[in-house]
Amino acid sequence: MVWLDESPLNASRADDAVRALENASRVKLVLAPGVHRAGLMGALEKRSERQVATVLLPPLDDADAPLHGLLQAASSLGKEAVARALDDGVDLGERAWNVARELAKEGQVLAVWVPPSWQRVRASTPEGPGMELRCLHAAKVLDRWLAEQSLPIMILASSGALGLGGELAKNAEGWPRIDVAPEPVSIEVLQDARAWGDYADAAAALHKGLAYKRMQTLFPWQMRLLVGLVGLGEAPGALLSRFGPSQRRTTALENYMREVLTRPKHDEVREGLVRIARARFPVERQEAREIAALPEEHLPLLTICIGTEAGDIEIEEDLRQQIARLARNRPDPAIHLRLAAYHQSLDGAPSARDAGPHMRDWLEKVHNLGRAGTEATGRWSDLDLPSRELYWDRARSLSIEHHAFVEAAALYRECLRKFDDRDAYSWHYLGFNLDRAGALREEAEHALRKAVELRPTHPWYNGRLVTFLIDQARFRDAEAAWAEVLERMDPRGEAVHGSPWLAGQMHRWVVKAWLGMGEVSRAREVFDDIPEEMVSREEWFQKLRHELLDSEEAVRLGESVYPPETPMSERWTHPPAIVSEHDASRRPLRHWFPGRVVAASEDEVNVALAVPHADPDERRIIARALTAGEWRTHAGFCPPEEALGRYFVLAIYEEPGSDEEVIRIYPVKHEEHRLDEEEMRLLTRYIPASLG
């Protein structure tokens, strides 16, 4: 498809970038949505007279991301430079600077593609200790590269990814900017049936819709996404009404594509795209097709719409990440083994030192073996892996994706032995994974404490030690540990006011852990230290407060008579809307009682009713047994034997002055939460089967 060929655009923009570098040491290329980074990188390499060290950074969600970028840059300098970049005993920032200086000395240009996920590098509230560390390392690598003023650098990114903060933000504003944005194309390209393959009809239908709305042009990425959506069965008219021709709406289109893929009728397509979305970098076309194994009629969705078919298949990064998150099952080891084999066929190297220009393939081989679960243990162990980040990458996948906690712990243990026994991160995750496995609790505790010893003011490390103790039912030890934490981190109770991060990543989990053990008053003590202004701002704090209030009410009354999700503001003062003010005979409502069925059989239904009152001290529970007949007469929304756990409102209608009561029991909707297998395992991991 000629109109999709970005080569002329890439060539032109590459020339612009090269020219810009003659006058400035930094230039930024801002890629419009849908522009493929690999093609642009290739053009930069070709059109520059100087050697270009190209770095395509992987997503920051992956533990190997900072090291991955560093090794790609070093590979341009040769084996010795790679060996130095691999030296785990030297600070990562120092290694990055060394690479930058060597590149500058050799007169090379560094071109770095920065994915959208790297926006989080300077986030004030990292999402967890892993991301915190990756952000720290990523910042070190970028900052030290940028600090080397004699090294010409080209940054390729979407406009959002440039908001990285730190050196990059400080300097990037003044850099020459080159926009890499294709021009809109005529809608007539949609008439080229041969170009669209099995999506020709979809393209034609879209053409008709566009023509009807008198839209003559579309940006290429928009066009491809819209054809893809029509190919999946969406109506062109509705799509165009909703999304229009503006390039601004491409994010909305991507989000909608993700939404459409979640529909059950697209299960097969979605699963196929999820498979290929596991590849972080472009994959050769035929290989990509085989991995995705899409139904034939939807192949263009991959090769034309969300990916390209010019050479390797590359999926727009934002969309790729969204698709990857659509996975409903654990990752299939076979896919990662296949991707590992694919990259191995390209890297031709037994170790990183020997990888040369195939460094990215070598790293992807390691990464995919790492994500292939316990099936790849043998092959992964045979690799020569001189850096802890590569261990972390696999360990993280084993833990999060495969729930192979014992194996993950073993890798962190190995990291401590092999690289650095003062690595707080490895200590913490050794303890975390042993705890998750319900194994070796003494070692788990030692490891968690060691992490705190090495990083005494780290919110997660401290919080997790406390929650570990709570989960062990060591309540007094947990209280003592919490007191020590607060003394260390917030002796005057001021720090929590200044840092939503602290409350959000420490107090929050400790409160949840106490509630999980039924220790409501202990949960309240911790929660009360969270400033009100933070609770008001964050939805998850509000949910936590609600959970706490609901728990306190349950303890005070001894029974629950409202579904847990019922807002506190809707309780006690008036009956829910489902309760009529009058019955069918116009008798007025005289009394109402929220309630719940606490025992039920074919013969009898036992209920707990609450006397509603605005004052909590005046509320009380009344236990009453209803015969099956009474239940059927007054409730009837389910048979007596199925009533257990149901919430309801018992309403009593009565004419003034009359003794005749008309009883009506209204069901109250409630969504039961059933624990999944992993949730149940976690709750009972320290209870042997013989004890229940």
Next chain:
Amino acid sequence: MFVAGPGLGEGIAVALPGAGWLLIDGCTTGLDGRGLPLEAIVNRWRAPTDDPVVAMVLTHPHEDHVGGFAEVIDALSPQCIGLLSPPGFSESGSIREKLGDPRAGRAERIRRGSERAALIAIQRWAEAQPGRQVLALHEGVTLPAGSSPVQVVARAPDEAVARLGLLPSQDANHLSVVLEIAHGTSRTVLASDLPRYFTNTTRPVRTGWDLVMSRYDFLGDHAVLKVPHHGSAAAMHPDLMPQAAGTQRAWCVTPHNRAKLPRVADLDGLPRMLERQSSVLLTAVPASKRVQAPEEHPGTVRLSQLAARMASQRTGAPFVDAAGVHVAPGNAYEPLDPLWCMAVDQHGTLVSRWRGRVAIEVIS
């Protein structure tokens, strides 16, 4: 023997003659649920040296019998822990089944947190030292009693049922561990929650008191009885609780507020007990914290006065007032408030007794 019962749960502490303590089950006090009567009892009355907790027993995995059990294990380091024999233990209400039941309300989930904590603490205790094992309790098993001359023997549940989990019902009460403490000619019976009949019926429970009394009819000849199942009518057996024959004996009842036990109505609960015993020692009134109040010396209350005190506030709705039973968790107690203590010598003579501030002696 100290019996604590604040309205939810019960805990018993037996100071063994010679040395050592035996603790059975657990409960908590205070609005924050952090008062631990058993810990308070041991700390208050134990000898300065060499007075260990020789054993802790969990008679059955009901959430109202595990309050504070986990913390007391850590605080008092028992030498032995005894439980109903698995699989009887797991058959009688698997924690996994309970946790996995989506119909449970918040209040139930909170109570199950205590149960989960107790089981985790028991397993942790077992792992803490090589060779430690949880003692599987069933009929005939003797508990260690340290250097004391006392013998503590389980009289229920039936061994075969406990080992094989042969009950059709999942009700943990039916598999409760019953303990007999023999000291010289003195006998104390800790009857846990074992019933005689299924609730509100006269259908016998297969493992209940009919079976136990057929095998151990001497249990009716006791100096002290912790009355089964909070004084419910379905738990009373005439041979276990015969008419008083002149010898002094103490019957102690712990209330269960949610079930409104023991009942004060005619021919039920307390009235029935008082037909056979001149007084019943109640660790607390089964009512809301408003009704709970320190009882002035000597702490003796007539049944009619108790009934009046517990008379329910009416809602004005006959459908609710006629057959409804007001229940409340209550409990604003300090740990030593809902407590009866009875001292018995080796001849079975009740030599003294002491009560906590809210415990009462009920007479006809």
